[in-house]
Amino acid sequence: MCTVCGCHDVPVFDAKPAAKSATAPFANVLASNIAPKPDHHHYGQGPAGVSVPGLSQARLIEVETAVLSKNDALAEGNRRVLSALNVLALNLVSSPGSGKTTLLCKTIEALGDTPLAVIEGDQQTSNDAERIRATGARALQINTGKGCHLDAEMVGRAIDTLRPRPDSILFIENVGNLVCPAGFDLGEFAKVAILSVTEGEDKPLKYPDMFTASRLAILTKVDLAPHCDVDLDLYEANLRRVNPQIEILKLSSRTGEGMAAWLAWLKAQMGDHP
């Protein structure tokens, strides 16, 4: 029975035999697409169960699958593992040179004996992981080679290797890139976008996806603001323009200004995250 109209093999209307003017290509398409009766053109009986003009029905396969479905499924797996261990996982995203690693080093020092681990993502070198290890924290470096972002599979393997402790924090420092990491779920609790004041107030407008995907934006290097003629209020306004719900913190890893609010945010998430 037809899933569209409910009809059976019985003709639903009487029509004259197909016009002789049907051209060869159409005749070919019709032959493979419809019920083999001269007075009943019944579409939607191919494997797809639906007819699309221009596509040959018998060979049309409906897929309806998200391109990133594999990554998303792996990310959900990571999320389950992390959630079972009560690990707060944060995906730190930014352009290269925003001060992610410096902020992480200072954060690790300030957190003292809070258990944590770090996954570092870069195209090349293990410089960042070495900087993190120098603070005494556990770190694993992922080099993506030509890749421009971390994906859920890489992070899943890293979690297997690092084995985060229960009730700990997992910082995932993504590849410095304000474009691609926005689209790849890693299984994190939240994305945290890091934006240094030297990058320009219109960065959120130029790369809206990343700031839309982030729960928190941290404006770093605020100690440099007086030397760079930047308007911190405009940074905030532009961040809120692309994501009206984003939380915003301003800090300087170098002077320590604003670090207390960031640490308080982390503590609050440790209690809150699922």
Added chain:
Amino acid sequence: MHEMSLVEGIRSIVIDQAAAHGFTRVTRLRLEVGRFAGVEKPALSFAWDVAMRGSPAEEAELEIIDLPGQALCFDCGTTVEIADRLDPCPLCGGGKLLPQGGDEMRIKDMEVL
């Protein structure tokens, strides 16, 4: 680079589908792309030709179907359709809009032999 990973994702779905449905060649694939998906179409088409080599979708035609972008306006509280991510609200002129969907990237269907 990003488009290349997307096309690699499509390739792997094509290979899975070929095993499931028993086909050897894809002649056309229709991809739905939301307006806010952040996909560069020329880059996607370029990556397509390169990444599909040796797969059932080698030489397949890629057809991109644009899906509209909707956003919630935080000034008037209405969900509106906008053409560009940074467009103001067409109803109240407000500038704070949060996308609601529009970031889809989905293989709709494929024509196979």
